[in-house]
Amino acid sequence: MSQIYDVIVVGAGSMGISAGYQLAKRGLRILLIDSFDPPHQQGSHHGDTRLIRHAYSGGSAYIKLALQADQLWQELEELTRTQLLVRSGVMNVTDTKRISFAERIADATRLGVKVEHLQAEEISRRWPGFRLPETSEGMYEPEAGFLFSERCIAAYRSLALAEGAELLVHTPVERILVEEDGVRVQTHYGFHYASQLIISVGAWLQTLEPFLALPVRSVRKTVGWFQTASHSFHQDVFPGFTLATEYGGFYGFPDIHGSGLKIGRHDGGKTWKPEEKLEPFGAFTDDETDLRRALESYMPRAAGGLLRGGVCKYELTPDEDFIIDRHPNHPNVLVAAGFSGHGFKFSSAVGVILADLIEKRRPDADLDEFSISRFDGIRI
Numbered sequence: 300m301s302q303i304y305d306v307i308v309v310g311a312g313s314m315g316i317s318a319g320y321q322l323a324k325r326g327l328r329i330l331l332i333d334s335f336d337p338p339h340q341q342g343s344h345h346g347d348t349r350l351i352r353h354a355y356s357g358g359s360a361y362i363k364l365a366l367q368a369d370q371l372w373q374e375l376e377e378l379t380r381t382q383l384l385v386r387s388g389v390m391n392v393t394d395t396k397r398i399s400f401a402e403r404i405a406d407a408t409r410l411g412v413k414v415e416h417l418q419a420e421e422i423s424r425r426w427p428g429f430r431l432p433e434t435s436e437g438m439y440e441p442e443a444g445f446l447f448s449e450r451c452i453a454a455y456r457s458l459a460l461a462e463g464a465e466l467l468v469h470t471p472v473e474r475i476l477v478e479e480d481g482v483r484v485q486t487h488y489g490f491h492y493a494s495q496l497i498i499s500v501g502a503w504l505q506t507l508e509p510f511l512a513l514p515v516r517s518v519r520k521t522v523g524w525f526q527t528a529s530h531s532f533h534q535d536v537f538p539g540f541t542l543a544t545e546y547g548g549f550y551g552f553p554d555i556h557g558s559g560l561k562i563g564r565h566d567g568g569k570t571w572k573p574e575e576k577l578e579p580f581g582a583f584t585d586d587e588t589d590l591r592r593a594l595e596s597y598m599p600r601a602a603g604g605l606l607r608g609g610v611c612k613y614e615l616t617p618d619e620d621f622i623i624d625r626h627p628n629h630p631n632v633l634v635a636a637g638f639s640g641h642g643f644k645f646s647s648a649v650g651v652i653l654a655d656l657i658e659k660r661r662p663d664a665d666l667d668e669f670s671i672s673r674f675d676g677i678r679i
């Protein structure tokens with residue numbers, strides 16, 4: 300029998316590496332296994348930046364989790380002496396005919412999150428880069444901003460290894476077997492044994508069927524970095540943003556030292572299956588035109604030449620809430636999946652939740668919304 304670990308983490312990306320660090324810090328023997336060499340360009344965490352917002356819709360569970368996560372990102376910055384988070388502020392724009400921010404503002408304010416409710420004219424006055432229809436309104440979060448996602452993963456990786464965790468890179472897990480006394484995981488090196496297992500494989504969840512079958516759909520997503528014609532998009536003066544428009548929901552980031560303004564679309568995208576090639580940016584004409592249309596309407600001076608395009612993967616649950624739970628048939632297997640295009644900001648806190656669940660401690664988070672049982676009877 301190979302060496303026995305307390306926990307094997309399958310997938311050392313955003314969620315897995317954070318959990319690996321928290322568990323190793325608590326003195327457990329941890330083996331992290333990844334198909335690539337995280338951070339990498341194949342999954343859901345690359346492309347430089349991820350928004351971190353606190354004033355979430357859907358009640359208090361996400362807001363509390365975002366605040367916990369924010370605290371943990373600050374701690375990670377201090378531990379690694381690396382800048383991971385930029386508090387650029389985030390401007391959420393919608394059309395009053397589409398969504399109202401009233402409920403979100405009320406929930407956020409109750410939980411101590413600073414938010415400002417702004418009308419179109421004031422938004423354009425404070426941030427001249429925006430050109431908004433008169434019927435727009437905004438919810439500005441001054442303490443929100445963005446994370447450097449690959450740096451975050453590299454930071455957790457270095458700390459996890461320093462705490463004694465082991466990491467196998469370029470090692471896809473081929474099979475998982477649950478036995479009476481623990482879990483056996485097969486890779487090209489042979490079998491690895493542990494008492495408990497965490498599954499955090501992002502967009503590759505389907506490859507674990509039938510061991511784990513959940514209604515999670517992987518989707519190809521595109522992002523573009525566009526040349527700006529004005530200093531008003533620079534990170535020192537322009538916020539991160541979300542835009543609810545008549546033709547889709549977009550999000551983006553200021554120009555970081557000449558990188559260009561980055562924009563992506565949250566809804567839509569083509570389904571991707573793990574056995575398929577992921578088409579590169581530009582393979583479809585709407586990869587660029589879709590993003591450019593939003594810029595031309597709402598930030599015309601940021602609709603310059605395309606400096607860079609990229610593709611990434613979402614893993615969507617039917618309700619776009621996460622899955623953080625025990626395997627329905629194997630209580631010693633935890634599942635962290637379906638982060639539905641908005642999970643990165645929470646990954647620091649998800650690592651703590653997973654570590655608490657492994658240690659059979661009650662997590663300081665409300666996990667009801669993230670249960671597997673909500674999908675009983677649902678398949679995709």
Ligand SMILES: Cc1cc2nc3c(=O)[nH]c(=O)nc-3n(C[C@H](O)[C@H](O)[C@H](O)COP(=O)(O)OP(=O)(O)OC[C@H]3O[C@@H](n4cnc5c(N)ncnc54)[C@H](O)[C@@H]3O)c2cc1C
Binds near residue numbers: 311332337346638
């Ligand atoms: C374009 C884009 C924009 C986004 N914007 C935001 C944002 O602004 N804010 C935000 O909070 N979130 C955002 N997200 C979502 C966020 O990045 C994801 O929710 C998060 O990264 C998912 O983490 P994960 O650990 O599930 O996946 P990943 O980080 O991809 O990790 C999964 C890991 O599992 C490994 N793996 C898979 N199969 C196996 C196997 N069989 N054996 C071993 N290893 C395996 C993979 O190699 C990978 O490293 C965005 C995502 C995309 C794609």
